[in-house]
Amino acid sequence: MSADLPLEEPPGRLSEPAGPRDPDVYNRTYRRWDVYFAIVFAATFLFVLSGSDLGTGPRVVAVAFFAATAPWYVLVGRAVLLTEGEDQPRAVAYLVGLFLLFVVPSALVGETRIAIFALTPQCFMLLRMRRALIAVTVINIAPVVVWALVERPDSGDLFFNSLFAVVSCAFSLLIGSWIIMVLQQSAERARLIAELDASREEVARLSAAHGALAERDRLSREIHDTLAQGFTSLLMLVQAVESELDHDMPLARGHLGLMARTARENLAEARALVAGAGPADLDGSSLPDALRRLAARHGEQTGS
Template identity: 35%
Template sequence: MQNSRGAGQPIWTRTLAGWHIVFWVLLGMTLGLSFLGHLGTARQAVYVGTVLVLGSAYQFIGLPAIRSRRRLPSYTYRLVLIACLATLIGIYPQSVFLMFIASAQIWLLCEDLREGIGLSVLLVLAVGTAQLWSAGWGWTAFWEILPWMLVSLVVSLLFGIWIEKVITQSQQRAELIEQLESARDELAEAHHSAGVMAERERMAREIHDTLAQGMTSIVMLTQAAAAELSQGGASVAARLAAIEDTARENLAEARALVAAFTPVALSEATLTEVLRRQAERFAAETGVDVRVSLDLPDDEVAALPQAQQVVLLRSAQEALANVRKHAAATQVLITLGLSDGGVWIEIRDDGSGFSPGVASTGFGLNAMRGRVEESGGTVQIDSAPGHGTRVQVLIPAVQEDV
């Protein structure tokens, strides 16, 4: 029942040094007082010898038994303790105050309540018998000693039972603390693992929304430049310039991912300006007519928290990437607005559309949905074959403190 930290050890064991000192002090006082009692040479010699036996038994049997909790040495020492104490009190009745330390040691070494009660009764009977022998075995002495014996027994039992309950509660508390610490460690490990997974998903979304889409643009521009080169190459220079711009932007985004998670574009311009630049670049690369419409003033857009602006920008980028890859659209309208439910952005195209309930969603739309839901928002996708697609992202509007 003992634990490695000592939290569940009995109070006696954790204060062993103090009880060790008390034992030797009381034993020394008893020996010293006995020389003032005029016991006679023979009785004094027996008394001193008994004190030496008790001291040796404590030092070489009792103290190791307290530390090791071995049952045989424990029983041996307590029986020697009771016998020596009865002898000392029989020779010199004033030694009775040694019962204080004797009773404490009996309970210190007991393994259960019944054992402590049995040895406490044996101690009181032995001491009472010794006192009765010292008084001459008369009935008068018996009735004088009996109340004291009963009081000593009751006090010893109450004290021991109380200590046993304290020890039991201490052990239960120690076990509970260990369980709580174990649960705390497991919870911390689970939180760490969840944090690592969340960070990986976040990095995956950032890479998909920036580097992967940029690489896709470069590939498509390179293919277009190669096709035009085979037909004369009149506008190859413009294509190469667009490739260079996209590559530089991708490089800046890669550096930003290493340093932080705020898009480079938002650190240098407002969300409105970045959306317009994205629309112009997308139109230049694909030939699709892209317009940006604002249903709220620029100052309200600038007042949005940076994290919300990132969510809105990444949602627009993902929607445009899907238009590039799948829609075959001729027109795209990006609308940014504010409603009672929060701030929203809508990307609508006139492309081929699809059936949301049938078509499988790729990583991009799942990443968009995950990012938006992390910010407390929602994603709504309306589409049908031949009728274009509308993607609307709505997140709670919380303005930054200034």
């Protein structure tokens, strides 16, 4: 790892990294959380309705507050879980509202605290680790504190409820932080795999570029050799024509025609190389025929 990596605190989600995500992510991931939250809320609601010996007034207040958590999650929570990053204002506002709707009935009816099992995961989803741990602690401890201030229970009930809150808080913190650690390790492995794939693609791209460069070098050498051979032949023919102009005009004309044919053949050869085809002499003929033509042309050019 590089020594200059940022030391910022890693995200604390139980699912995808922070930031807006594809809408399909909700269908693939958060549907299961919907089912889980619905089961916990329904079970808690039944316990509240059939719970401890409580007057009608407090029970109605508890039911009304806790019932409001369902539309609060459906109308606000799902969208926040899907689109918001950690510690975003909407995420914090949603959790504060959810806590207020929870703490009142949990102080009036102890059975409401079962809903902690639905609230805790949402804290880890929407807050970074440090803030999530603080929020989970508050959610577990605050209902007991409010209940103790309102009800003034005896020491036995206070001890039992406090012990339950501490155990529940410790369990939530332990399980939540462990899951976050596992998911962070999985995300790190996924990042390393993505970097490895990108490195392989870069190596393949560089190899292809190197191959293309080598092919261009080979092609340039072949074109150079073809043109050099053609120009050498033309130079020899020019010298021959210069020596024949004064005393052998028919032979000079023949060499001029040979110069034109040599120029055309070299032009065709260069075009064939640029087009990626084989040598022009091999086009439509066998290697022996091409060699015979090459030998005959050499004889015409040199007179041997």
